[in-house]
Amino acid sequence: MRKHVQAVVWLLAVSAAGGASPAHAEEPQVALAAEVGAAGGGGTTPGGMRLGGRYLYRMTDHVWFDGGVHFTFGAPTTGCSRTPPDGMSCDHGVADGFSGDLTLGLRRNLRGQGAFTPFVRGGVFGRVLRFAADDVTGAAAGVEAGAGVAAVVRKDVAVVGSAAAFAGGAWLGSGVGSAGQLGMMVTLGAELRLP
Numbered sequence: 001m002r003k004h005v006q007a008v009v010w011l012l013a014v015s016a017a018g019g020a021s022p023a024h025a026e027e028p029q030v031a032l033a034a035e036v037g038a039a040g041g042g043g044t045t046p047g048g049m050r051l052g053g054r055y056l057y058r059m060t061d062h063v064w065f066d067g068g069v070h071f072t073f074g075a076p077t078t079g080c081s082r083t084p085p086d087g088m089s090c091d092h093g094v095a096d097g098f099s100g101d102l103t104l105g106l107r108r109n110l111r112g113q114g115a116f117t118p119f120v121r122g123g124v125f126g127r128v129l130r131f132a133a134d135d136v137t138g139a140a141a142g143v144e145a146g147a148g149v150a151a152v153v154r155k156d157v158a159v160v161g162s163a164a165a166f167a168g169g170a171w172l173g174s175g176v177g178s179a180g181q182l183g184m185m186v187t188l189g190a191e192l193r194l195p
Contacts, residue, residue, distance in 0.1 A: 028193035031056040031064070033160065037187030039072045039099075044090050044138075044170060044179035046097030046129050048074025050187060056107065066107040066121055072099045080134035080176065088175040092131060099129040103144065115152040121145070125166065127181070135174055140181045142168015150191065158191045 033054040041047030052070030059065055079092030105123015112118060122145040130137045146164025153159055168181040 027058065027061075028156065028195060029058045030194040031158075031191045032194070033189050033191040035070070035160075035187040035189030037185060037189075038095075039183055039185040040094045041072075041074070041097065041181075041183040042092060042094045043182075044092070044129075044172060044176065045181045045183045046072050046074050046099040046131070047093075047183060048072050048095040048097070050185055052101075054189075054191075056191070059106075062109045064107045064109075066103070066105045066123060068101070068103045070101045070103070072097070072101070074098060076131075076133045078133045079131065080136055080174075082175075086175055087177070088134075088136070090131065090134065090136065090172070090176055090179070097129060097131045099127050099140075101125050101127045105144070109150075116149055117152075118147065118149045119162075120147045121162070121164070125168065127168075127170070129170065129172075136172050136176055137174075138170050138172030138176070138179075140168050140170030142166055142181050146185075156193045158193065160187075160189045160191055162187055162189075 035052050037050045039047045039050045050072050054068040057065040074096045077096050080088050080090040083089050103123050103125040107119050107121040110118045124143055127140040144164050144166035146162055148162025150158040150160045163186045165184045170179050170181050
């Protein structure tokens with residue numbers, strides 16, 4: 001897993017450096033975003049309504065640092081069962097559990113048309129997660145990659161739609177132990193772009 005994270009970070013750094021030119025001073029240098037959407041999980045991966053925000057900092061004309069904090073709120077249903085002698089296995093539904101995520105990555109804008117600018121993004125995430133009905137808590141880390149489009153409403157405001165997938169590993173208590181994290185998310189949000 002560590003090799004996968006290192007490979008993604010290296011690829012993002014190379015992508016950001018390739019053809020990079022300094023950002024123009026008159027262009028927005030910082031953006032703050034709010035997002036709402038849905039995350040699909042299952043097994044030991046929380047899913048449900050996803051709320052959060054992003055901080056974007058322009059590094060070059062086309063590349064932004066992309067950091068975010070997001071929370072996923074799913075149904076508090078049971079999905080774990082005891083396995084002999086002292087273990088537990090979990091098989092939750094696609095929209096169960098809770099997670100709080102911190103993501104760090106890069107976003108690269110692609111060639112747009114008019115007010116619409118498509119982009120790709122990728123990065124790493126750290127997560128705390130909980131399935132309250134089963135009293136199972138844990139932590140996870142992994143990588144995510146996605147794409148979207150930003151539509152400029154006015155010079156300093158854009159509406160953004162995006163989709164992403166993530167994969168990683170987790171350690172959960174209550175006898176569950178190590179487990180995978182695999183899922184996808186779709187969000188709609190707004191960005192306020194600052195000079």
